[in-house]
Amino acid sequence: MFERGTVPSGTSSAAPARQRLVVVGSGIAGLYAALLAADAGADTVLLTKGRLGESNTWYAQGGISAVLQVPAPGDTVAAHIADTLRAGAGHCDEVAVRLMCTEARLDIEGLRRFGVRFDMGNGGGPALGLEAAHSAPRILHAGGDATGARVAEALIRAVLAAQAEGKLRVLTRAYATALLKDGGRVTGVGYLQDGRTAGIEADAVLLATGGAGQLFAQTTNPGVATADGLALAVRAGAATADLEFFQFHPTCMVDTAADRSAAPAGPLLISEAVRGEGAILVDAGGRRFMRAYHPDAELAPRDVVSRSIALHLAKLGDPNGHVYLDARVIEEARGAGFLERRFPTLTRKTREAGIDWTRELVPVAPAAHYWMGGIATDHSARTSIPGLYAAGEVARTGVHGANRLASNSLLEGLVFGRRAVEDFLASPDGASWGAPAGAPPRTVSAAAGLPLTSASGAPAGAEPRCTLGDARVGSAGGAGFSFSGGGDARFSREALRRLMTSHAGVLRSGELLGEAAGTLERWAGVVPTGAADAVAAHEDRNLLLAARLLVAAALERSESLGAHYRSDEPVETMSLPKASLVHD
Numbered sequence: 001m002f003e004r005g006t007v008p009s010g011t012s013s014a015a016p017a018r019q020r021l022v023v024v025g026s027g028i029a030g031l032y033a034a035l036l037a038a039d040a041g042a043d044t045v046l047l048t049k050g051r052l053g054e055s056n057t058w059y060a061q062g063g064i065s066a067v068l069q070v071p072a073p074g075d076t077v078a079a080h081i082a083d084t085l086r087a088g089a090g091h092c093d094e095v096a097v098r099l100m101c102t103e104a105r106l107d108i109e110g111l112r113r114f115g116v117r118f119d120m121g122n123g124g125g126p127a128l129g130l131e132a133a134h135s136a137p138r139i140l141h142a143g144g145d146a147t148g149a150r151v152a153e154a155l156i157r158a159v160l161a162a163q164a165e166g167k168l169r170v171l172t173r174a175y176a177t178a179l180l181k182d183g184g185r186v187t188g189v190g191y192l193q194d195g196r197t198a199g200i201e202a203d204a205v206l207l208a209t210g211g212a213g214q215l216f217a218q219t220t221n222p223g224v225a226t227a228d229g230l231a232l233a234v235r236a237g238a239a240t241a242d243l244e245f246f247q248f249h250p251t252c253m254v255d256t257a258a259d260r261s262a263a264p265a266g267p268l269l270i271s272e273a274v275r276g277e278g279a280i281l282v283d284a285g286g287r288r289f290m291r292a293y294h295p296d297a298e299l300a301p302r303d304v305v306s307r308s309i310a311l312h313l314a315k316l317g318d319p320n321g322h323v324y325l326d327a328r329v330i331e332e333a334r335g336a337g338f339l340e341r342r343f344p345t346l347t348r349k350t351r352e353a354g355i356d357w358t359r360e361l362v363p364v365a366p367a368a369h370y371w372m373g374g375i376a377t378d379h380s381a382r383t384s385i386p387g388l389y390a391a392g393e394v395a396r397t398g399v400h401g402a403n404r405l406a407s408n409s410l411l412e413g414l415v416f417g418r419r420a421v422e423d424f425l426a427s428p429d430g431a432s433w434g435a436p437a438g439a440p441p442r443t444v445s446a447a448a449g450l451p452l453t454s455a456s457g458a459p460a461g462a463e464p465r466c467t468l469g470d471a472r473v474g475s476a477g478g479a480g481f482s483f484s485g486g487g488d489a490r491f492s493r494e495a496l497r498r499l500m501t502s503h504a505g506v507l508r509s510g511e512l513l514g515e516a517a518g519t520l521e522r523w524a525g526v527v528p529t530g531a532a533d534a535v536a537a538h539e540d541r542n543l544l545l546a547a548r549l550l551v552a553a554a555l556e557r558s559e560s561l562g563a564h565y566r567s568d569e570p571v572e573t574m575s576l577p578k579a580s581l582v583h584d
Contacts, residue, residue, distance in 0.1 A: 018041070018042070018043045019042055019043065019203040019204075019424070020042070020043040020044070020045065020201070020202045020203050020204075021034075021037045021042050021043070021044050021045070021202065021203065021204050021205075021206060021421070021424055022045045022046075022047065022188065022189050022200055022202040022204075022205045022206070023037070023044065023045070023046045023047070023205075023206045023208060024047045024048075024176045024189060024205065024206065024207050024208060024209055024229065024232075025047075025048065025055070025207065025208035025209040025210060025229065025392065025394070026046065026048035026052045026053075026054070026055055026156075026208075027055035027056055027057040027058075027152070027208060027210050027392055027393075027413065028055075028057040028148075028151060028152065028155065028392065028410050028413045028414060028417075029208040029391040029392030029413030029414070029416070029417035030046065030048075030055075030206070030208030030209075030391075030392070030417070031046075031052075031057075031152070031155035031156065031158075031159055032107075032110065032111070032114070032155060032413070032414055032417050032418065033206055033208060033391060033417035033418065033420055033421050034046040034159060034168055035114055035155065035158055035159060035162060035168075036110070036417075036418055036421045037168075037421045037424065037425070038162050038167040038168035039162075039167070040421070040425055042421075042424070042425065044167070044168040044169070045168065045169045045170075045171065045200060045202070046159065046168060046169070046170045046171070047171045047174040047176055047189065047191060047200075048170070048171070048172055048173075048174065049173070049174065049175045049176070049209075049224055049228065049535070050172070050173060050224055051172060051173075052156045052159065052160075052170070052172065053152055053153075053156060054222060054224045055152065055210055055222070055224065056148075056210045056211060056213075056221055056222065056225060056393060057148045057151065057152045057210075057410065057413075058148050058149050058152045058222070059148055059149075059220065059221070059222060059267055062131065062139070062147065062148075062406055062407045062410075063129060063131075063139040063140050063141040063142075063147045063407050063410075064108070064111075064139070064140045064147065064151075064407055064410045064411050064414075065080065065104070065131075065134065065138050065139055065140075065405070065406070065407040065408055065411055066080075066104035066105055066107075066108050066138060066140060066411060067079075067080050067101065067104060067105065067138055068105050068108065068126065068128075068138075069105055070125060071128075071136075071138065072128045072136050072137040072138060073136075074136055075135075075136035075137065075138055077101050077102055077104075079135050079136055080101040080104070080134075080138060081094075081097055081098055081101045082135070083133060083134050083135050083405055084097045084100075084101065084399065084405045084408060085097055085401070086133070087133050087400075087401070087403050087404065087405035088399075088400055088401020088402055088403060088404075088405070088562065089401055089402040089403055089561055089562040090401070090402075091242070091245075091401035091402040091561065091562060092398055092399060092400070092401035093397065093398025093399065093401075095379060095398075096379055096397050096398040096399045097398075097399050099379055099415065099419075100397075100399050100408070100411060100412060100415045100416075103415050103418075104411055104414075104415065106418075107411070107414040107415055107418055108140065110414070110418065111151065111154070111155075111414070114154060114155055114158040115154040115155075115157060115158055116142060116150070116151050116154040116155070117142060117150075117154070118140045118141065118142050119140070119141045119142060119143070119144065126140055127140075127141065128140065129141060131406040131407055132272070132302075132406055133405055133406060134405070134406065134407075139406075139407050142154075144345070145271075145345050146345070147410075148410070151410070171191070171193065171200075173193055173194060174191045174192070174193045174198075175191055175192045175193070175228075175535045175538065176189050176190070176191045176209075176228060176229075176232060177190050177191055177192055177197070177232075177538055178190040178232065178235070178236075179205060179232050179233070179235075179236040179385075179388065180199060180201070181236060181385075184385070184386065185385070185386040185387040186202075186204070186205050186236065186385055186386070186387035186388040187201060187202065187203075187387060188200050188201040188202045188205070189202065189205055192535060192538075202387075203387070203424075204387045204388070204389060204424050205387065205388055205389065206381070206389040206390070206391060206417070206420050206421075206424075207229040207232065207233060207375065207388065207389065207390045207391075207394050207395075208229070208390070208391050208392045208394065208413070208417060209228045209229030209230075209232075209392075209394045210224070210225050210229070210392060210393050210394060211225050211227075211370060211371045211374075211393040211394065212225055212226065212227035212230065212368075212371055212543065212546050213225040213367075213368040213369070213371075214226045214227075214493075214497070214539075214543060215227065215368060215496070215497065215500045215543055215546060215547055215550070216367070216368035216497055216500050216501045216505055217320050217365075217494075217497040217498050217500075217501040218252055218254060218322075218365045218366065218367040218368065218501065219252070219267060219367050219368040219369070220249055220252055220267040220269055220367045220368070220369045221267065221368065221369075222267065226539040226542050226543055227542045227543055227545070227546035228538075228539070228542050229375070229390065229394035230374060230375060230394055230542070230545075230546055230549075231541070231542035231545050231546060233375045233383060233385075233388065233390065233394075234375075234545065234549065235545075236385055236388070237384075237385060238375050238376070238383045238384050238385050238388060238390075239375070239376040239383065239384040240373065240374065240375055240376055240396065240549065241373060241374075241376040241396045242372055242373030242374070242396050242402075242553070243371075243373035243374070243549050243550045243552075243553040243554075244373065244550065244553040244554040244556070244557050244564045245371070245372035245373050245400075245401075245402050245403070245561075245562055245563045245564050246368060246370070246371050246372070246373075246550065246563060246564075247368075247369045247370040247371075247372065247403065247404055247563045248303075248306045248366045248367060248368055248369055248505065248506050248563070249269055249302070249306070249366065249367050249369040250302055250305035250306040250309060250364075250366050251269070251270040251272075251274075251275075251281075251305075251325055251364040251365075251366075252267060252268065252269055252270070252364060252365060252366070252367030253267075253268040253269075253270060253350070253353065253355075253362055253363065253364055254322040254363040254364060254365050255353065256322065256363045267367065268346075268349050268350070268353070269367075270325055270346065270362060270364055271343075271346070272302065273343070274325065274327055274330075274343060274346070275298040275299060275325075276299065277330050277334075277342065278329055278330045278333060278334075279298065279325055279326060279327040279329065279330055280297075280298055280325075280326050280329060281298055281305075281309070281323050281324070281325060281326070281364075282323065282324050282326055282361070283312060283316065283323050283324070284316075284321075284323075284324070289308070289312050289323075290305070290308055293307075293308035293311065293312070294308060303403070303563065303565070306366040306506045307506050307507065307565060309323055309365065309366050309506075310366055310505065310506040310507045311507065313365075314507065319501065319502040320498050320501050320502055321365070322363045322364060322365040323363075323364060323365065324361035324362060324363055324364065325357075325361065325362040325363075325364045326361055326362075327339060327357045327358070327362065328357070328358060328359065328360075328361075331358045336358075339357065339358055340358075350362060366505070366506050368505070370393065370400075370404055370409060371393055372396070372400040372401065372402065372403065372404055372562075372563065373396050373550075373553070374390065374393065374394050374395045374396040375390040375394055375395050375396060376396050377389070377390050377391075377395045377396065377397055377416070379397075379419065380419050380420065380422070380423035381395065381397070381416045381417070381419050381420035381423065382420075382423060382433060386433040387433075389420040389423070389424070390420075391412075391413055391416040391417040391419075391420050392412070392413035392416075392417065393409065393413070395416065397412060397416050399412050400412070401562065402561045402562020402563060402564065403562035403563045489519075491523040491526070491527045491540075491544070493539075493540055493543065496523070496540075496543060496544060496547060499516055499519060499520075499547075500516070500547055500550075503515060503516035503551075504516050504547070504550060504551050504554055506565065507565065507567055508554055508564070508565060508566050508567065509566060509567045509568040510555065510558070510566075510568050511568070513551055513554050513555045514555065516547075516551050517548070517551050517552065517555065520544065520547055520548045520551060521548075523544060524544060524548065527540070527541070527544060554566075558570055
């Protein structure tokens with residue numbers, strides 16, 4: 001076994017008696033952890049619900065933050081720690097932040113060992129970029145704005161090579177449906193594959209399933225981000241934390257024209273850099289509106305731009321609608337061809353979607369981007385259930401606090417994915433397992449007081465209806481509910497996404513959240529369970545459960561903090577400092 005805090009090299013050390021680790025998820029945390037475990041000699045099985053490349057990691061345009069052995073002039077690990085804590089609005093776990101920032105360089109070397117090649121600078125060392133809210137250049141990129149895809153490609157190649165050598169097994173199209181337990185300990189995973197149910201025993205399970213962007217009508221996340229890991233853990237009784245904190249990107253391209261010859265191949269962010277070059281935001285009437293909301297207009301911080309768009313759409317009576325990004329003004333001011341030279345990837349992708357942004361407006365809307373909350377873990381990625389680890393976006397490690405710092409998400413997945421493997425190899429029987437430090441009582445944090453129904457996937461015998469208890473605020477019965485679907489809207493994934501966008505998205509209030517809670521409660525009691533072998537039905541139940549947990553947490557936190565904005569926050573909290581930073 002390898003020492004804590006060091007990058008494993010080679011396969012000279014082995015896990016005792018070939019203990020088995022099952023990793024669920026194939027983003028950066030899952031791929032990297034599986035490679036480390038297999039390299040150390042553990043019996044490693046990697047499950048992924050689709051293809052290996054289907055993950056949030058693949059779509060990450062930002063880079064990976066790390067203070068290297070030879071840092072940028074003036075940069076220090078202490079500065080990275082301070083930047084992360086500042087972005088988190090006083091809500092971070094400082095110990096977790098220190099671990100992540102201190103150990104970052106180790107996992108950058110680990111990525112290089114598995115074939116990741118970072119962009120190089122003119123001096124022969126890695127090119128280090130400066131991003132918003134970082135005090136020094138420390139962002140590594142691979143392939144420019146395609147870092148996530150390049151990192152995933154390299155790790156997937158390494159995983160397939162390890163599988164060919166018999167070091168690990170990969171199960172694709174294997175959708176995890178349940179955590180197997182024995183005596184209060186997780187002992188394996190039940191899953192669906194090609195319409196058949198199966199199970200695999202394990203000495204421990206690492207959930208690395210990503211986030212839940214599909215909760216909202218607009219998201220930067222791919223279709224696989226359906227809260228699967230969170231739902232698995234909650235139904236098994238695991239603690240969760242900080243579920244009210246969901247980060248939104250202000251300008252994600254919206255596919256609005258059904259008759260276009262092509263559609264976006266995936267979510268497309270329009271970077272702040274485009275607005276930095278002079279692009280403006282206009283509504284459907286061609287009116288530039290940002291000046292009415294902030295003196296910096298389109299150059300205001302990301303959370304401000306997101307809220308301003310949401311407010312403007314609400315005033316127009318279309319909370320699920322979109323506005324337009326006008327980049328034509330850049331081309332007019334800088335000359336023909338400037339957009340293609342400055343933004344080659346965005347130019348190509350908008351063109352592939354049927355939009356010539358040198359001549360046409362680009363429809364955009366705030367999009368769910370990253371969930372800071374998740375399954376509560378300790379500093380070794382252990383959850384409150386023995387035998388169950390969590391890493392990456394599905395976990396709440398505490399490093400992001402109330403708002404994530406740019407380019408820290410991929411780093412978090414690396415560091416805590418590795419720390420999970422280290423802990424597993426050091427104590428495969430879980431003898432030292434304990435509840436995550438500081439985690440609230442499981443009965444409170446796992447479901448925020450929500451008894452789970454069979455419709456949302458709880459064990460048989462659960463109450464047929466659920467209540468929000470003390471978390472309910474205002475008129476939650478749903479009588480006045482309206483989200484462009486009417487108060488009698490039946491459950492569907494689209495209806496859920498529209499509800500969450502209009503009532504629990506960028507703008508929140510006790511009244512809106514209470515209405516959402518009432519509708520979610522009604523849906524939880526009547527939503528069909530669907531066929532046992534239907535992945536979509538499982539995903540719907542997972543999303544519904546995640547929505548109820550998020551809304552309950554947002555109701556409980558009445559003040560605004562970080563990415564959680566309450567328009568009705570109590571007067572006594574309005575004067576307190578609030579984070580308003582630009583994040584990736």
